[in-house]
Amino acid sequence: MTSTLEPTQLAEAVAVAAAAALPAVTPLTPGPAQPGSPHVTAAFAGGAIAELDGGVPGAVVVLVGTELVEALAGSPLGALDLAAAVQPALDAAARRLGAHARGARSVDLDAEGFDVTAELGGPFSTVPLIGAGIAAAVLVPEATLAGAREPIADDAVPADPAAVTAEEPAPFVPAFGATTAPPRGLELLHGVDMEVTVELGRTRMTVRDLLALTPGAVLELDRAAGSPADLLVNGRLVARGEVVVVDEDFGLRVTEILDANAAV
The missing domain is CATH 2.30.330.10 (SpoA-like)
Structure with a gap:
């Protein structure tokens, strides 16, 4: 059964799911979904992408800020893999779309010729994740939103994103303005799974x-x-x-x- 939510609502619901599983010092609140722009990557330091299985087309990208990238690179256990740290968030996003995420891979946002639109296979929606500033973002292709299904069983994310954001409306930050977050330490890694x-x-x-x-x-x-x-x-x-x-x-x-x- 396909999802009953409008594409914008569904993109925000996917971001709610991802935010709950993404390492962060302060809780992350999804902002309003916006039409995706290839320039969105300029506001972030790293990202990871996971292709989807289960009959839902496309992939999901999670972009993260400097704080998480530096915390992973400076771990006392040595540099930790960004894709592994973001995998739980991608898994949660995929379940909200009625799919399963494949193994995540990191993307080099600074690589010459990198185009996030091409990486996602076409137009996409962007949902910022806001803490003290814009800490991360979730990117979902329009084709994926159109082909999404009802959430997979045992998905704890509410079907209606309004139920999550109604009490505290998320602030809208135009074009991912450079809001500087306070320095964060290794607390960012508390939610990262380790072998x-x-x-x-x-x-x-x-x-x-x-x-x-x-x-x-x-x-x-x-x-x-x-x-x-x-x-x-x-x-x-x-x-x-x-x-x-x-x-x-x-x-x-x-x-x-x-x-x-x-x-x-």
Whole structure:
């Protein structure tokens, strides 16, 4: 079943969904939907795009400001991927369109010849996301809005964006004027999903030995029994601890947090 909302209403509803999942220090409020312009990217520092699956055509773009880009680049764990940080917002936007988002990819807004209109396959609508200033924006092609379906089950975003914005109307900022937001720190990253891995040890093997592995084979690791296991976040060592069992599942009791130098 296709969406019952007008294109402008639907674009704002998609922005409501994305705003709830986008890392930000202060809550983001969607402004009014506007006709898209290829010059909109000049107001932002980075962005990510995800193609849609599920019978809905097109893609969705989320543009973000300098604060989030710098926070990801300056993370204590090393530079974090913008596309991964924005993926939950793109997933939420896609569900509101009755679709599923594919894996996001970052777009270089400063690349020579970059054209967001061509990236989206044609005319699009833009919805600013406003915090202390214009912190981000959601871009949705007109063809995607026309082909959207009813929200996917379990989507918590209200169908009527007016229900979200009626109490506090979003301010309209013409042409994405340069409203400067106050400096933001690592709080921006609080909503970013990170891959956490516990490593018991490592070993090196020749291809011959690897191919000779059979069920029941025992591999000797480079760590003595009883030694602490490593806790890695996005592949970076950040802590050590003891392996424990919690309700029949393995867990890790952290015994040591490593500083930045030790975690390299």
